[in-house]
Amino acid sequence: MPLNIRTYRDLTEADRSGLVDQIVAQRRRVADRLATVRRVLAVLSGKGGVGKSFVTAGLARALVRGGRATGVLDADFNGPTIPSLLDLPVARSTFHDDAIEPAMSPEGVRCFSMALLLEDGRPLAFRGPETEGHVWRETLEAAALREFLADVAWGTLDQLLVDLPPGVQRFQELTELLAVPPAVLAVTIPTAESRDAVRRALHGAVERKARLLGVVENMVGGPFTGSAADELAAEFGIPVLARIPWHPTPDVWDAIALSVRSTS
Numbered sequence: 001m002p003l004n005i006r007t008y009r010d011l012t013e014a015d016r017s018g019l020v021d022q023i024v025a026q027r028r029r030v031a032d033r034l035a036t037v038r039r040v041l042a043v044l045s046g047k048g049g050v051g052k053s054f055v056t057a058g059l060a061r062a063l064v065r066g067g068r069a070t071g072v073l074d075a076d077f078n079g080p081t082i083p084s085l086l087d088l089p090v091a092r093s094t095f096h097d098d099a100i101e102p103a104m105s106p107e108g109v110r111c112f113s114m115a116l117l118l119e120d121g122r123p124l125a126f127r128g129p130e131t132e133g134h135v136w137r138e139t140l141e142a143a144a145l146r147e148f149l150a151d152v153a154w155g156t157l158d159q160l161l162v163d164l165p166p167g168v169q170r171f172q173e174l175t176e177l178l179a180v181p182p183a184v185l186a187v188t189i190p191t192a193e194s195r196d197a198v199r200r201a202l203h204g205a206v207e208r209k210a211r212l213l214g215v216v217e218n219m220v221g222g223p224f225t226g227s228a229a230d231e232l233a234a235e236f237g238i239p240v241l242a243r244i245p246w247h248p249t250p251d252v253w254d255a256i257a258l259s260v261r262s263t264s
């Protein structure tokens with residue numbers, strides 16, 4: 001059963017120019033809101049469960065320890081984990097008339113996540129037609145990303161880290177909303193399977209003219225074998241910024257923060 005919405009092609013000329021105006025206005029709102037953010041850094045993998053969120057949170061903490069104003073936008077709307085990784089399990093964001101104040105972690109990382117809007121433990125449910133649910137969900141998730149980028153008042157930041165969900169879709173949506181493509185930090189585990197998924201994601205990022213900062217290899221020294229990071233680094237001409245063992249200590253994160261800072 002078709003959705004009861006019009007596609008772009010169905011629009012009349014008048015509607016169509018209205019739509020273009022709206023898109024231009026929204027992009028302008030995002031640009032205005034991010035004017036005080038020096039750079040946006042997307043943490044991407046293409047593969048699920050390799051530690052994107054873990055790396056994002058550890059890196060953000062270390063950047064703040066090193067004196068860098070840092071925010072994290074949790075762009076995983078269905079599996080938001082950043083608040084608990086930053087020890088913000090029950091924090092709530094504050095709303096003003098035209099802005100959302102990010103929450104502040106105990107260490108001073110500014111954070112915004114769908115988890116800060118949802119009642120504890122309840123999954124995200126968009127209202128929409130029962131059929132074609134995935135199409136509806138994707139559309140609304142893209143809209144949520146746009147609203148968050150336009151409405152969260154980060155203040156002055158050296159960097160905004162964006163923790164992406166698995167897959168490549170959210171990265172594409174993010175890139176379309178920003179005036180300049182985000183810088184990309186790729187996270188992989190050592191295996192060939194992870195390498196192949198990250199390779200696809202990195203090709204997508206290169207196509208969108210994003211700057212690749214480097215690759216981080218996570219879960220090193222455990223059961224996973226392979227040399228994904230070295231192979232990806234050679235293939236894309238980028239550095240291996242870090243190799244993260246299981247349960248890294250703060251000094252490991254501090255070293256990673258330094259190498260990420262050296263890419264700015």
Ligand SMILES: Nc1ncnc2c1ncn2[C@@H]1O[C@H](COP(=O)(O)OP(=O)(O)OP(=O)(O)O)[C@@H](O)[C@H]1O
Nearest residue numbers: 047048049050051052053054165166219245246247
């Ligand atoms: N180096 C590590 N040492 C110990 N635990 C880790 C490490 N890296 C990740 N983890 C744990 O592994 C699990 C998966 O990590 P995480 O949620 O960050 O992956 P992800 O790539 O963000 O997953 P998703 O694709 O679902 O967003 C989490 O429980 C995380 O705390």
Ligand SMILES: [Mg+2]
Nearest residue numbers: 052053076081
């Ligand atoms: Mg995650």
